[in-house]
Amino acid sequence: MANETHDKHRILVLATETCAYPGADNVGQIHAEYPANAYILRVPAPVIFPEKFYLDCFDKGISGIIVMSCGHECPYPKAYDRLAKRISEVHGLMKERNLSPDRLRLCAICTVCSKSFLKEIRRMNEVLAASA
Amino acid sequence: MSVRVNPDLREELMGFGGDDVSACMNCGNCTAICPLSKDSTVFPRKAIRYMQLGMKDHLFRSPEPWLCYYCGECSDTCPRDANPGETMMAARRYLTSLYDWTGLSKRLYLSAAWELGLLLFVALIVGALFLFLHGPLVRDHVELTTFAPTAWVELGDWILAAMLSFFLLTNAYRMSRAILGGEKVPLSLGLREFKTLLIHGVTQKRWQECESPTRWLKHLLLVTAYATMLLMVVVFLRWFQTDEIRSIWHPTRLLGYYATAILLYVTADAMISRLRKREQIHKHSDLTDWMFLILLFLTTLTGIFVHAFRLADWPMPTYIIYVIHLMIAVPMLVIEVPFGKWAHLLYRPLAVYLTTVRDKMKAAPAGTQASAG
Amino acid sequence: MSRKGSGELRSGGSGGNGGPRVGVYICHCGGNISDVVAVEHVVEAVRKLPCVVIARRHMFMCSDPGQNLVLEDVVNEKLDRVVVAACSPTLHELTFRDTLRRAGLNPYLYEHANIREQVSWASKSDPEGATDKAIRLVAAAVAKACRLRPLEPLRVGASRRVAVIGGGIAGLRSALDLASQGLAVALLERSPFFGGRAAQLDQVFPTSDRASDLLAELMAKASVDPNISLYTGAEVASTSGYIGNFHMKVTLHPRGVREGITPDQARAAIEACPETAASEFDYGLARRKAIYQPCPDCHPPLPAIDWETCTRCGKCAEAAGEGAIALEAPAREIDLDVGAIVLATGFDPYEPRTGEYGYGEHGVVTLPQFIRMLNERGPTAGRLTVDGRPVRNIAFIHCVGSRQVDGIHAPGPDGKVNDYCSRVCCTATLQAAKEVRDRFPDVNVFDFYQDIRTYGRGHETYYEDTSKQGVLFFRWTADAPPVVEAATGDPDAALVVKVKDTLTWGEEVEVPADLVVLSTGIMPRDIGSLVEMLKLPRGADRFLQEVHPKLRPVELAVGGVFLAGTCQGPMDITESAAAASAAAVKASALLAKGHIELDPFVAGVDEALCTGGVGCNSVCVEECGAQHAISLVERREGGETRLVAEVNRAVCGGCGMCVAVCPSRAIQVEGWRLDQFESMVDALLTVEG
């Protein structure tokens, strides 16, 4: 029932509870639209996920992952730095498996960053469309 | 060489009305709001800073206070209510006292007793002169030229004018030396720019740049009236002071009426404004400001009486009021013109002239250098 | 509200064999959702999911009828998990958790799916895509719901006592506010006297109150408050524990003077003492005896013995008479169990280096010293003299030891410059200048500043008043600070201060000065081992660092420890008092119930899986900043001893950093377990629309 692109590409968005998740709500509140293939999961801090989690997601069929964090405004001290380090490690592992690192993206989204949110979703869809 | 701060100057300036110097926090609003503050002459803050730090020499060399026409915008917008406009007024008084080599000016500004005493003293001399030296009193009709022979009055006029000019010009010379910093002015330049002095002396045209033309116009009218009167009593006295009742259309009568009307209106208007204190320029009044207006007003008023009594052909009242008229006019001219507020009639245009000359001198060598290079 | 929109669809089969029984409720939101998302379709798809016992839709789930639907189903259908798909969880997650609670179900067995803000409103022009997305998100929520565990809010027992460390204005204020809420307070002052730095001040801006009066007011209340115990000479020897449960050992150094001593005895003892030391109270401008009382109205009004200077010669004891002095009293140690700690440890003024703006020369003093000079009971009895000569010209120099610039200013012993503004010195300096002009109108005052920062309420008045009183201001920039020189052969003064004055278009200006007063900044006080013991975070400026500079200004990352006053950064008395009260209210709220309730979303260890590796422990120590929540403990099992990780749940913030590094998945954050996320991803991908 959904259109083809969306069947092909599913984007997982890991959005922090304090910043990015309300940021995504804000996009809806202003009734801005983005493709329905982005699934937003609420997380306290994405630093919780080990490297394997990302790789498993790709294995299972997720096409792209956007980690929307709070950036340096993260309420947990130093969590962002560790997250950033981990994401770049995952990028390395992705390269080893011939996965384009563009399919995993780390960004900071604030509670009212609707423009950046839309940009990230659009960008990931472009990346996926290009790789398809 | 560093500038040594002299906090005592501030105390000294208080006497000249510079009470608000220390309220200034040097934000620079006054200088930037002033429409006349530009190019090489910026004020009021520069002068105010000199006054704060006691930089007497710098202040002495500043023409800026004379370039201020007291539109009051600086005081209206001063964030500290520090009254820069009035401070410039105080600076003018202080500078007048500095230019004056006799030291009289300073005493007049600092002491009401000196001011009033000296005016009274000159008035009494004038009165005494008439008391002892007046001509025959013709009592059946008015014969002023017999009571006060024109030639004698004329002589008095000339002595008066000479004295007045002597003091004023020597003081102006000191002012020029200070402003030019001892530099020699090429004669050609000095002469070429002489027109500046004349134009500004007559019109005070810079004033229009900072205010609505009303006050400038009033002042200009006052200048014409004052000049007319001065010319008539000094240069053309024999045509002006006659016993013959001339036709109302006679030039001396017309000019006399014109001048009288203006003098009366402008002085009365200024006095009312000073009492009302609505505009910045009229909010603060020193004794010398009042004396200037009162004396001019009274001179005019008594002049009218002289004229009226003469027309009415009342001999004794005419003679008496004539003496009173001179007892007011002469001290006013002798004291106020070289030593008091009236000195501005020369200092203001002179300051414009000197700064123009100074700037052209500064620009000239640079120009030659540029062409040489 | 009409129930017209609700359709009942019972699911057969699933959830029958002891597995979770999930109820799913899809909200129309009056069309906000159902206009875009084919809600019936979602219900159809969802009811096919395993574990789903019932799936319904309703016009407004948040309305009472909507909630009643859940209430009834939980009871009638024996649901043990509930999923509501509606608006954003930020709006109604708590509403439905409460519904579960009312239905007698653990509120954490609830999962919320956001199909309004993140589906219907964001995909208006793609109803099919929106419906598909809604199905997948609800399926994910159901998958998570199946793996939810019942949770209880953490309850940490808490002592209703608070230790306030530091007996200055902030400490006293905090203690009084805590006591007013019925909490027991131990006020610990390290020196023999209360009052802190404020006791050394004279008048305080902007009220011109006397600092001594302010202190007397606080002391009078604190000394009679039955909830407050006052300790002087009290030094924290050790601390352990965590929020609600701190254990402290405090060493009480003896005063050497018995409490009942009369003023006459005290005076006699002080007179008899042969030893002297520089008076710290007068910032070294005067000397005091080894037994001393810094000022007549100090608190407590008793002398104390400075044990470092005292030679135990016994002359004071002789002079004071029987039993007044105790030279041999030992230090005692007391134990305190407290629920919270308020730090009010204060500041030290910056001590200029010799030669810095002429410091060390006769006639160059710091502002704190000068304030002592202005005090009638100070070292010069309130007269302004230098070496006996009256002062006629005073120059104040701002920003000494503040706003320092790397490369221009010499760093302190720790290699750092004080690049911060000390906040209070501008107004304090102007206040002193005003006092000079008021009391000594013949003395000329010159003020050398960079920026006048009279920011506070009533502060600007000091700037205006002093300038109207004839204080002359000069402005300098960091690269050309004023220079203080000896004036050789100057009839006016012994010193001269020169500066390139930016208010005079960069002219070099000089003033004569008999006295140069350096407005020294505020430095963090050395609080010794407290930093280590409590793991107190410090900022780049070396002051104690609050957990969030904007929104949580009096809280530390260490739970249960609060900041009051200048230990956190420069503040004036008003601000210190406000911070002290704010810290007190936080501690009162924390301890109000006698126990602390915390969110259950913290890390937990499955000891069976734990291999005792150090991964989780080390990230927690390295990163968590505050107290680390994880420690390794020994477990004895069948004669064998092995290490397992243990989480102090009261301290854990639930960041989950440990989860990712655990190789055996033994540590998980409750409510956000990895398997829950994985099952959500699986459900997203596998559900059929």
Next chain:
Amino acid sequence: MSNRKLSVDALVIGGGIAGLQAAIDLGDQGYQVLIVEKAPSIGGKMISLSKVFPTLDCSSCICTPRMAAASHHKNISIMTYAEVEATTRTHDGFEATVLQKPRYVMEDDCTGCRLCEFACPVELPHEFEGGLGARKAVYVPFNNAIPQIALVDLENCILCGRCEKVCPTKAINFLQEPERVTVEAGAVILATGYTLSDMSAKEQYGGGRLKNVLDGLQVERLLAPHGPYGRVLRPGDGKIPDSVAYVQCAGSRDRSLGVPYCSRVCCMYAIKQAMLLSGSLPLVDITIYYMDIRAFGKGFEQFYQNAKAMGIEFVKAKVAKITEDDQQNPVLRIEVMEEDGRVEERTHDMVVLSPAVLPGWDPSRAVLVDTDDEDGFVHCVQPKLAPGYTSQAGIFVAGNAAGPKDIPDSIVEAGAAAAEASAYLRGIGRRGYEPEPASGDRSALVGEVT
């Protein structure tokens, strides 16, 4: 007009960050609190800011959780779009009359879906956007407003009825009446905030008529990620500004405008905005004209030095006059005092004024407290030791109601006012949570003075 009655321990007037914090601090101790906010949403000024100094945190991100915490707090109730009209002292506290203004939208029915807003044909300047953006005559106050409830601006409504038609819950009700609610409270906290002085106050700066001269709060909206234009443009002609000037003390520290005091926050917000501007417009030249840079708080001086290092130009000058050239570029006139003292006219594309921070509300009308003659803010009777005390026992003040201050200082004061209020409440016999009996005394506190 029905007369509902509410009884609480404390009434907090003002739902900005100070009021919210004071309410939370009281509520956390178990006191029942009512917040009365005159605007249709809580959040005050802070929720409209872009980022905060010196941390550059997103203001909305740190303010929204605080708003949510208050609105979900079990001891806190909130009335928005309501004003305290009068307060009287009773034998054991206060009785306040609160006017609930009609939203013309039934609060319980509105879901914040905004269908009404989309249907409304009337466009008006949006107050929340500093007048730069547009809103409808029926509108949800702003994106992250709490509560998310629409209101009708009846004055500008053309009564076309479209909103009524589209509302899925039939929540629009043009017949709604104002309601007066009587609130009994043991203590009152004033957290009524501030307002900026009007740009028309200073004729020399164009008196509010120059299109490309804005005030600080308007620029906060320009810089916010969800601002009116979505990016920084000058409002006059939509041009991207190449050169922006900040004019400090454009209202404060100016006796000629009747505001002698320092507004305390402007230096820092100007520096912050300058940094954000140079982040979003990398080619922009920014000049800050100031009298004194008052970077006095924690981390402020370093922030200022960073701004200088970034190339933001700081010029010590009190801008005397702002005019406009024929391209609508503002022209500033200053004395260049750091050089030779000449007078210069400098042209910029856009000018941002830092107006004075004025009291947000005059409490003399409705509350019994005194204000200061000098500044109009609530008079503090014990400014040194008890900053929240007003001239009335039982009424306390926090935040900008007691003089300009930044967010942390407001929050600290809110905590202090809450401490003072709770001490007062206990004094009059009102208690918060009753603690459980202590579980075994583990140590004795010896009541000794040593």
